[in-house]
Amino acid sequence: MVKLExxxxxxxxxxxxxxxxxxxxxxxxxxxxxxxxxxxxxxAEILTRMVPVLKELGIETKWDVIKGGQQFFEVTKKFHNALxxxxxxxxxxxxxxxxxxxxxxxxxxxxxxDIVFVHDPQPIALINKRRDNKWIWRCHIDVSNPNQKVWDxxxxxxxxxxxxxxxxxxxxxxxxxxxxxxxxxxxxLSDKNxxxxxxxxxxxxxxxxxxxxKPIITQISRFDRLKDPLGVISAYxxxxxxxxxxxxxxxxxxxxxxxxxxxxxxxxxxxxxxSDIHILLLPQNDIEVNALQRASDVIMQKSIREGFGLTVAExxxxxxxxxxxxxxxxxxxxxxxxxxxxxxxxEGASFALKQLLxxxxxAKKLGENGxxxxxxxxxxxxxxxxxxxxxxxxxxxxDVVYL
Amino acid sequence: MPELTKAKEPFRFSTRLxxxxxxxxxxxxxxxxxxxxEKVPDSCIYHHTHRFLQQHQYxxxxxxxxxxxxVAEVLGEDELAEKLASIDTIQYADINSxxxxxxxxxxxxxxDSPLAKLKFARSGEEFHFxxxxxxxxxxxxxxxxxxxxxxxLKQITFDSLYFHIFEAxxxxxxxxxxxxxxxxxxxxxxxxxxxxxxxxxxxxxLEELRKKLIWIIxxxxxx
Numbered sequence: 001m002v003k004l005e006x007x008x009x010x011x012x013x014x015x016x017x018x019x020x021x022x023x024x025x026x027x028x029x030x031x032x033x034x035x036x037x038x039x040x041x042x043x044a045e046i047l048t049r050m051v052p053v054l055k056e057l058g059i060e061t062k063w064d065v066i067k068g069g070q071q072f073f074e075v076t077k078k079f080h081n082a083l084x085x086x087x088x089x090x091x092x093x094x095x096x097x098x099x100x101x102x103x104x105x106x107x108x109x110x111x112x113x114d115i116v117f118v119h120d121p122q123p124i125a126l127i128n129k130r131r132d133n134k135w136i137w138r139c140h141i142d143v144s145n146p147n148q149k150v151w152d153x154x155x156x157x158x159x160x161x162x163x164x165x166x167x168x169x170x171x172x173x174x175x176x177x178x179x180x181x182x183x184x185x186x187x188x189l190s191d192k193n194x195x196x197x198x199x200x201x202x203x204x205x206x207x208x209x210x211x212x213x214k215p216i217i218t219q220i221s222r223f224d225r226l227k228d229p230l231g232v233i234s235a236y237x238x239x240x241x242x243x244x245x246x247x248x249x250x251x252x253x254x255x256x257x258x259x260x261x262x263x264x265x266x267x268x269x270x271x272x273x274x275s276d277i278h279i280l281l282l283p284q285n286d287i288e289v290n291a292l293q294r295a296s297d298v299i300m301q302k303s304i305r306e307g308f309g310l311t312v313a314e315x316x317x318x319x320x321x322x323x324x325x326x327x328x329x330x331x332x333x334x335x336x337x338x339x340x341x342x343x344x345x346x347e348g349a350s351f352a353l354k355q356l357l358x359x360x361x362x363a364k365k366l367g368e369n370g371x372x373x374x375x376x377x378x379x380x381x382x383x384x385x386x387x388x389x390x391x392x393x394x395x396x397x398x399d400v401v402y403l
Numbered sequence: 404m405p406e407l408t409k410a411k412e413p414f415r416f417s418t419r420l421x422x423x424x425x426x427x428x429x430x431x432x433x434x435x436x437x438x439x440x441e442k443v444p445d446s447c448i449y450h451h452t453h454r455f456l457q458q459h460q461y462x463x464x465x466x467x468x469x470x471x472x473x474v475a476e477v478l479g480e481d482e483l484a485e486k487l488a489s490i491d492t493i494q495y496a497d498i499n500s501x502x503x504x505x506x507x508x509x510x511x512x513x514x515d516s517p518l519a520k521l522k523f524a525r526s527g528e529e530f531h532f533x534x535x536x537x538x539x540x541x542x543x544x545x546x547x548x549x550x551x552x553x554x555x556l557k558q559i560t561f562d563s564l565y566f567h568i569f570e571a572x573x574x575x576x577x578x579x580x581x582x583x584x585x586x587x588x589x590x591x592x593x594x595x596x597x598x599x600x601x602x603x604x605x606x607x608x609l610e611e612l613r614k615k616l617i618w619i620i621x622x623x624x625x626x
Binding site for chain 1: 418420421422423424425426427428444446457472476527528529531533534535536537538539540542543558559560562574575
């Protein structure tokens with residue numbers, strides 16, 4: 001288990017001292033996180049790493065997971081897609097299934113902590129069990145364009161919370177309760193982000209038969225239309241007319257996702273003629289993702305929609321120049337021409353690729369700026385600090401608080 | 404080292420940690436931006452004119468505020484963006500006067516450039532008004548003379564430096580930065596206090612500002 005002290009060489013002693021100061025202010029409070037899964041997914045990943053650190057800071061922290069059957073999770077998956085703006089048929093029966101399971105969790109789960117921190121829509125109805133304690137709803141989803149029927153259903157619960165938390169400003173709307181912006185983060189000590197030796201990186205390239213004889217462009221993401229892998233190939237092909245380079249498209253397997261399999265098929269078909277396009281199916285292998293990012297000359301994230309896009313933070317943390325779409329949380333991570341290049345189209349992405357591949361000094365500078373931007377704003381230590389401030393904010397109404 | 408005068412009162416360094424609060428208010432064009440700037444609380448104006456200082460350590464001196472950045476990058480109105488970027492924040496004693504000048508600059512520009520009213524941000528690129536919630540905490544750093552003070556300036560966080568130079572002056576309305584106030588009150592050294600308050604901290608990165616302050620103090624100690 002990672003210890004707080006291990007972050008000192010990365011962020012400095014004073015940042016850790018600040019966390020300890022805040023920990024003192026929260027002594028005696030019991031915090032309870034509630035989400036829908038103990039493993040898999042971004043929320044579980046961050047809680048796995050965060051809860052031990054909060055405990056080390058002296059804050060009594062619990063983590064509970066709600067129970068639900070297959071039907072319930074099918075409904076919440078539909079909610080999730082609908083909140084992302086996808087077309088979904090939501091029936092009255094779906095709402096009934098949701099309410100029935102929610103009631104069971106309300107009956108069974110002890111929510112007597114001082115602060116109950118509910119993550120995402122699945123456990124949202126627990127708020128009906130509220131007593132005189134404080135409640136926070138943390139929305140990890142891009143709700144900039146939600147299905148109105150689902151959003152209205154959730155609003156009945158949201159307004160009962162003390163505060164809501166979103167990952168990007170564009171996800172907020174006027175709610176009638178306080179809402180805060182807290183971006184997600186990466187952990188510099190995790191397998192996905194820790195330093196690797198040149199030998200470790202080379203071993204992964206060798207495993208996938210990728211030579212280092214020409215610049216490498218990489219996009220790490222699941223095979224999903226919203227990540228626009230075909231657009232990535234087009235941008236690469238346009239750049240390749242002028243600069244000989246290779247492309248890695250690497251992402252999770254798509255066994256249980258019919259649409260994913262279809263997208264993968266299309267990507268393979270498009271790439272067939274070109275031996276410089278490497279399509280890699282990586283079954284949740286963080287070290288390999290880390291190595292591929294480190295081996296790359298340019299990282300792309302040409303998403304059409306994006307919750308936050310932590311792959312951008314991962315790439316920037318490795319000092320890599322990034323070409324990414326101006327969507328979701330990406331513009332928080334990249335200021336155009338300062339810490340990366342933002343694009344709106346295949347042509348724009350291709351032009352940015354050519355700029356970076358032709359000007360390694362410029363590319364290096366963007367990468368260096370990007371790394372410092374991530375160090376200051378998107379590491380887990382900042383995330384923990386903001387969560388502790390969020391807990392404290394529940395007890396103060398003013399804008400300037402003297403602790 | 405020359406013998407140093409002890410301060411009448413020691414300097415107790417504080418730090419300022421902040422949370423960003425969302426308002427749900429958004430502007431898609433210049434008219435809306437100006438209208439909303441009239442209505443939002445001071446904490447919003449403060450947030451959007453100071454956020455860059457802490458979040459972008461490597462960006463100096465531009466872009467100095469979110470308004471200028473949005474007007475340039477999203478609306479492509481470079482002339483107005485330049486005007487907004489050059490509003491000299493250090494000259495303002497309170498946030499409301501700063502707010503008025505931003506609004507004046509936008510409205511003045513719209514008067515002469517009616518076509519600018521027709522420019523709208525693309526979906527997803529609207530200006531989102533946010534505000535800062537500050538938490539001020541004492542740190543363990545306490546300086547009893549100028550040498551202590553210079554040594555501690557090397558060790559304090561950017562948040563602490565930021566608090567005493569920027570937030571104390573403008574947001575908390577203390578007139579000057581905390582360092583100048585302390586030096587003048589505790590040592591009667593008005594020249595040194597004025598030298599520090601004469602800096603335009605908005606044109607430095609926080610690291611450069613730290614170095615500059617240490618250099619000024621050391622010059623005073625060692626001549």
